Amino acid sequence: MQVHIRKARVIDPLSAHHDKVTDLLVEDGVITRIATGIKTDNATVIEAADLCVSTGWVDTFADYCEPGYEHKETIKSGLATAAAGGFTDVLITPNTRPALTDRATIGYVQQKATGNVVNLHPIGAATRNADGKELAEMLDMRTQGAIAFSDGWHPIQNPGLMMKALEYVTAFNGVVMQLPVDAALSQGGLMNEGPVSVALGMAGIPQLAETLMVYRDVELARYTRSRLHISGITTAASADMIRKAKAAGVNVTCSVTPYHLALTDEAMRGYDSNYKVAPPLRTEADRKALVAALKDGTIDCIGSHHHPHEWDAKQKELEYASEGMAIQELAYNILWDSIRKTIGIERLVEALTTTPRKIFGLREQSIAKGAQASLTLFTTTGNYTLAAGKGRSKGVNNPFAGQALAGQVLGIINNNKVHINK
Numbered sequence: 001m002q003v004h005i006r007k008a009r010v011i012d013p014l015s016a017h018h019d020k021v022t023d024l025l026v027e028d029g030v031i032t033r034i035a036t037g038i039k040t041d042n043a044t045v046i047e048a049a050d051l052c053v054s055t056g057w058v059d060t061f062a063d064y065c066e067p068g069y070e071h072k073e074t075i076k077s078g079l080a081t082a083a084a085g086g087f088t089d090v091l092i093t094p095n096t097r098p099a100l101t102d103r104a105t106i107g108y109v110q111q112k113a114t115g116n117v118v119n120l121h122p123i124g125a126a127t128r129n130a131d132g133k134e135l136a137e138m139l140d141m142r143t144q145g146a147i148a149f150s151d152g153w154h155p156i157q158n159p160g161l162m163m164k165a166l167e168y169v170t171a172f173n174g175v176v177m178q179l180p181v182d183a184a185l186s187q188g189g190l191m192n193e194g195p196v197s198v199a200l201g202m203a204g205i206p207q208l209a210e211t212l213m214v215y216r217d218v219e220l221a222r223y224t225r226s227r228l229h230i231s232g233i234t235t236a237a238s239a240d241m242i243r244k245a246k247a248a249g250v251n252v253t254c255s256v257t258p259y260h261l262a263l264t265d266e267a268m269r270g271y272d273s274n275y276k277v278a279p280p281l282r283t284e285a286d287r288k289a290l291v292a293a294l295k296d297g298t299i300d301c302i303g304s305h306h307h308p309h310e311w312d313a314k315q316k317e318l319e320y321a322s323e324g325m326a327i328q329e330l331a332y333n334i335l336w337d338s339i340r341k342t343i344g345i346e347r348l349v350e351a352l353t354t355t356p357r358k359i360f361g362l363r364e365q366s367i368a369k370g371a372q373a374s375l376t377l378f379t380t381t382g383n384y385t386l387a388a389g390k391g392r393s394k395g396v397n398n399p400f401a402g403q404a405l406a407g408q409v410l411g412i413i414n415n416n417k418v419h420i421n422k
Contacts, residue, residue, distance in 0.1 A: 002027050003418055004043035005377065008053040011349045015367040019346075024053065026373045029416030034369055044418060048410055050381040054349045055365035056088025056374035056414055058356040060255050061123075061177075061231045061303030062328055063153070064090075067108065068097025073308040073326075073394050075112040075120065080392040081306070082118045083419040085329045086376045086409035089362060090118060091303075093152035094125040101125040101136045103144040110145055117417040121147040121360070126165045126176060132156050135164055142172055147360050148229065150177035153278070153307070157183050159216055166226035175360065177229045178217055180238060181279055185209035190318050192265040192280045200268065202318070205280050207235045214238045222250045229359060230254040231303045234279045236289030243298040253359050255303040256290050258334035259325055259400075263287070267399075273314045273321035274399040277305070294351065295343045301356040302335065304328045308395020326395025333384055333405035340406055345380050352376075377410040384408040 005024040010017040017034055025033040025040065064078035073081075082090045092109065094100035100109065106122050113120035124146030128136045131154070138149050149169060155178050156162045165176050186209045191197050193204025214230060218241060221228035233239060233254050245252050259277065264284050267275040275281060293299045307324025314321050327334060335348060357364055365374045383404040391398060411420040 001029065001416060001418065002040065002043040003413060004038060004040045004045045005051070005053060006045060006047035008051040008377070010367050011052055011054045011346060012367045013346065013350070014354065017367060024367070026413055029373055031367065031369055031371050031373050034367070046377055046410065046420065048379060050379045051410070052345070052378050052380060053367065054376050055353045055367060056412060057086050057332070057352040057376045058089040058301070058362065059087045059304045059306070059328060059331065060091050060301050060356050060360070061093065062090050062306035063093045063095060063308065065308065066096060066112065067105070071310055075109060077392060077394045079113060079116050079118045079120065081329045083412055084392050084409065084421055085331050086378055086412060087328070088118055088374050088376065088412050088414040089121060091121045091123050091147055091360065094123050094130050094150065095152040095154065099125045099130040100146070101129055103140050106141050106144040106146050117412060117414050117419045119414070121362070123147060123152065123177060124149050126151050126156060127161065130154055132158060132161065135161070135168060138168055138174065139172060142174060148175040148177045153179065155179040155181050155213065159220065162217065163220050163224060166220055166224040166228065170224065170226050173227070175227045175229050177231055178213070179279070180210040180213045180230050180233055182209045182213045185212065186278070189280070190276065191268045192282050194265060194283060196265045196268060200271070202268070207237060207282070210235055210279050211237045211241065214241050218242070218245045218250060218252055221252050226251065228252045232257050232260070232279060232305050233299070234260050234282045234290070235286050239289055239293035239298050243293070246298070253300045255301045256294060256299045257303060257305045258327060258331045258338070261287065261290055261294070262334050262338040271318060272399065273316070273318050274325065274397050276318060276321055276323050277325060278323040291339055291342055294339065295347060299351070300359060301351050302331065304331045306393070308393050309397045310394070311396050314397045324397065326393045326398050327400060329391050329393060330386055330398065330400050330405060332378060332409055333407055334400055336380065337406040340380070373413045375413040377412065379408045379410065382408055
């Protein structure tokens with residue numbers, strides 16, 4: 001395999017070529033030349049106006065549903081979605097049937113992803129069957145390749161069990177991941193509690209349902225001196241707590257979803273179940289605070305919270321509709337469309353590359369001669385529209401389909417393979 005990348009702006013602070021426009025030659029999965037005006041005869045050529053290249057992007061939280069829910073997504077369709085979205089590495093949730101709760105299930109999903117251009121990293125269930133009752137054999141799963149531990153869409157509610165999970169992973173410097181959702185305070189809620197929910201007559205979910213969980217888990221991480229990652233914060237108060245905890249030396253990191261940077265609870269005025277997510281869309285003040293927290297590094301990385309559903313799961317009364325959006329393919333476009341006037345592309349790329357790799361112990365990548373090629377190719381100018389029904393995901397719950405969004409993902413190079421978006 002020989003790939004010639006022409007006149008690309010390198011965005012990689014770890015590279016000597018950072019912020020330079022140059023050619024790259026990739027041969028048999030290795031970057032063999034970085035120079036202007038490279039000449040090739042039989043190489044696959046990649047070029048575009050405003051072409052940018054970075055190390056491969058990481059999505060820290062996505063649901064591929066297999067085994068057990070293949071009608072929603074499969075590992076094959078999920079990885080195709082990731083490749084189209086520019087991700088070379090994806091952490092997948094354990095909420096399958098059976099759950100990713102032992103060596104066998106971890107090994108199963110790894111085997112299904114063998115040979116793909118995208119690297120799949122399973123998150124092991126922190127409790128048996130991800131049911132929040134007793135701890136799973138996390139060390140066993142770790143030796144099989146589980147990258148972190150979480151109950152995924154069903155965060156651990158029992159504080160004693162959460163403390164035990166945090167204590168357990170200190171033995172191997174593991175990470176416990178948690179969604180900031182207090183189930184009791186969220187029960188029955190359909191959207192953010194506030195003026196919009198009152199105007200629409202919908203049951204609201206108070207911000208306290210998130211901030212109380214964030215406070216609890218940060219204090220548990222402080223007490224156990226363990227590593228905690230909070231996935232998908234949505235409020236200004238959560239960002240402020242995490243900022244102060246980091247300053248105090250607590251080993252806590254966090255992510256944000258693309259849609260919480262793009263949307264607010266105003267999107268619920270149309271009673272469209274595609275905007276029903278957990279945690280819910282919050283206020284404009286919260287959205288702006290999240291953008292600021294991403295800019296200053298309080299928010300470390302991006303988790304798409306890709307949560308695909310079939311038509312029947314969403315097209316029903318809001319009370320009964322499933323939560324989530326299937327947006328991994330458009331994650332970059334949603335992000336860049338939302339933050340480009342406030343945050344530079346270098347900071348966004350950092351949140352998609354070096355920071356998540358450091359948090360979860362993935363191999364560090366850099367754009368240098370002789371390095372293995374793990375690359376994402378994209379633009380920051382122009383627009384891209386994903387036609388409704390044309391996405392790679394089996395999930396139909398993508399409210400951004402049909403919208404013109406900023407930037408474009410051209411493809412990825414990884415594992416000595418090339419994926420180019422057509």
